[in-house]
Amino acid sequence: YKPIEPQLDLASDYVLPTRPAAIAATADPAFAAIGARLSGILDATQKTTLAGFRLLDPRGVVIAGRGEVGQSLSAAEEVRTALAGRYASALRLRIPDQPTPPLYSVSRGTKVRVFVALPVAVGGKVAGVVYVSRTPNNIIKHLYGERGKVTLAAIAILGGTLLIGLVFLRTVSRPIYALIDRTERIAAGDRAAIRPLDHHGTREMAELSAAFLDMAEKLQARSDSIQTFATHVSHELKSPLTAIQGAAELLRDSGGAMDDTERRRFSDNIVTDAGRLNLLVRRLLDLARAENLAPSGESTSLGAALALLPVDNRLAVRVGAGGEIGLRISAENAAIVLA
Known part of the structure; x- marks a missing residue:
């Protein structure tokens, strides 16, 4: 017995005309x-x-x-x-x-x-x-005659779909959900959340996670810097404001009991402290302008920048060494930062 396997294919074989008449x-x-x-x-x-x-x-x-x-x-x-x-x-x-x-x-x-x-x-x-x-x-x-093959094909397709789903879940979905959780924790102020993910899945997801965490670290550092800066500025502003307030209250409460010399002394204190406040505000504005300036490509030395500082009898600057070291900044901006 030598069976002959089917050779015709309805999808590709050429269909001949009607059978010739007998x-x-x-x-x-x-x-x-x-x-x-x-x-x-x-x-x-x-x-x-x-x-x-x-x-x-x-x-x-x-x-x-x-x-x-x-x-x-x-x-x-x-x-x-x-x-x-x-x-x-x-x-x-x-x-x-x-x-x-x-x-x-x-x-x-x-x-x-x-x-x-x-x-x-x-x-x-x-x-x-x-x-x-x-x-x-x-x-x-x-299809009913080939139900065994059809069933195996369906199982293979279902298994392949599940495998693709598992791979997608592990390489894409799970890292995304982990990154979302980190985002929420960082937004709530959890500093420990600023660390690499345990599993990135894909190279693109690793790059995205690294870029996000780097941004979070910079924002956190910026927030710390602003908080420290605000504390220092508050302290610097509080001293002259307290002095001005005290002098003004003494002038108000003394009535006519204070002689002209004491009144002038307290008035001079108010003027001096107001000048300190004005100078502090100007320096804050200068500092903000120096931070926002685009690099100009100029360079200067530390000595040249110090030479542009305003003369102040209360502050003496002495450079022990390195006064001629070049700085990649203009002399004006360096003077603002040093001031």
């Missing part, structure tokens, strides 16, 4: 007798397989089969191939006057018919041909 011929009486003996078997087989059977003699004349007994089918290409001793199959268009198969035949099989010609060899010579024709199975019957 030609009138005369069958050999010996072969006609064989066909008569086998006609009952053909009828029973046709009821089981729903296929049309024709038995042909060595010249291609039908010796058994409905309606075409005594006629030749040798004009069909697949029949000629079988008469030469080779198996042949073909897809052909259906005969137009035959009814169309039901709608559930969701395939090209609704308009085609499969023809198979199998040579029968006796003593090394072709003694006849079994010529079979049938419409292809509809897609539902075909």
Whole structure:
């Protein structure tokens, strides 16, 4: 037993025209007798397989089969191939006057018919041909017949989908949720949250996490700097304001009991402290301007920057060494920072 695997493919094979009509011929009486003996078997087989059977003699004349007994089918290409001793199959268009198969035949099989010609060899010579024709199975019957393969394919697809989902969850979703959690903790003031993630998943996610944490560190440092700066400024502003307030209260509460000398001394203190406040505000403005200036590409030395400082008898500056070291900043901006 040597089974012949299917070779036709409805999706790609060329569909031949309708089978050529049978030609009138005369069958050999010996072969006609064989066909008569086998006609009952053909009828029973046709009821089981729903296929049309024709038995042909060595010249291609039908010796058994409905309606075409005594006629030749040798004009069909697949029949000629079988008469030469080779198996042949073909897809052909259906005969137009035959009814169309039901709608559930969701395939090209609704308009085609499969023809198979199998040579029968006796003593090394072709003694006849079994010529079979049938419409292809509809897609539902075909899938049911291949239900094992379809089930395995569905399991493979489902498993692949789950695997992709797990990989996506581990490499993308989990790091994103971890980064969101870090964001919320950092926003709540948790400094311990500013550290690398335990698992980044992908290179892009690692770069995003690093950039975010770097930004968080810089913002935290900036916040600390602003907090420290505000504390120092508050302290510097508080001293002259307290002095001004005290002097003003003494002037208000003394009435006429304070002589001109004391009143002038307290007034001079108020003016001096107001000048200190004014100078402090100007320096704060200068500092803000120096921080916001774009790099100019100029350079200067420490000594040149110190030479531009305003003369102040209360502060003496002495450079022990390195006065000529170059600074990549303009002299004016360096003087602002030093002041």
